[in-house]
Amino acid sequence: MAKSKSPLPRTITVAHSPDADDAFMFHALTNHKIATGWLTIKHELCDIETLNQRAKTGELDVTAVSFHAYPYIADKYVITRAGASMGDRYGPIVVSREPMNPQDLDGKEVAIPGPLTSAALALRLYNPKVKPVPMGFDKVQHAVLEGKVPAGVIIHEGQVTYNDLKLFKVVDLGEWWFNKHELPLPLGCNVARRDLGKEVIGQFSRCFSASIKYALNNREEALDHALSYGRGLDRERARKFVGMYVNEYTVDIGKRGMESVKLFLKLGRKAGILKAKAEPEWV
Secondary structure, eight states: OOOOOOOOOEEEEEEEOOSHHHHHHHHHHHTTOSOOTTEEEEEEEOOHHHHHHHHTTTOOSEEEEEGGGHHHHTTTEEEOSSOOEEESSOOOEEEESSOOOGGGGTTOEEEESOTTSHHHHHHHHHOTTOEEEEOOGGGHHHHHHTTSSSEEEEOTTHHHHGGGGTOEEEEEHHHHHHHHHSSOEEEEEEEEEGGGOHHHHHHHHHHHHHHHHHHHHSHHHHHHHHHTTOTTOOHHHHHHHHHHHSSHHHHOOHHHHHHHHHHHHHHHHHTTOOOOOOOOOBO
């Protein structure tokens, strides 16, 4: 019986953020720790809101995006089962310069790390009366400190460093979501462009899953790579942050994770925040 031919060599570009959890997940692919066969993977680093906006054009082969952004790009992309960032009883944190009761957010301007981030959607679901002020994720803490806004939603490493700046937690949106729905809060995912075809998408998904498992089995090595990007974390806090967002849902989002994503987007549409009607689709 004749052997089936191997696919022709193919190169794709994968875009993701340089924050510690993404760097940890992609370590094995970035540093060629695992075989990728006929697929060559190049990496591009960019902040998540920029990736959300670029995905709208379909210019990226594979990219990290916010779950909030996915319905707007569903015609072009499918979600990989591996690579989800889910906040299981924790998530983006609303902070203030002075102690503030959660109910005092009503009518206040609150800095958000981009309008298509899941943090922005979670905030508006938590309190529809806030006035979101979009800005770069790395500008939020300083805007709060300088009194430009009464409060702000911090994501990425800021969730474990905001105490250094003497900021006060108003509410943890992941904790609120779990208390309300008993589900993890959907934050980020990885998507592959549909026109890459099943073969390429399947090969990338297998390689990406293998990269995540490699990191989890070689934590200190992968953590070394994550720390090479700086981002203001010492080793212990980087370990904590990575442990928060590289977990069982990252290896495979599973039924519970999918249930939460669908609910998150459904509530966004019901509240009139999310205008796109497309449902999430995984491969």
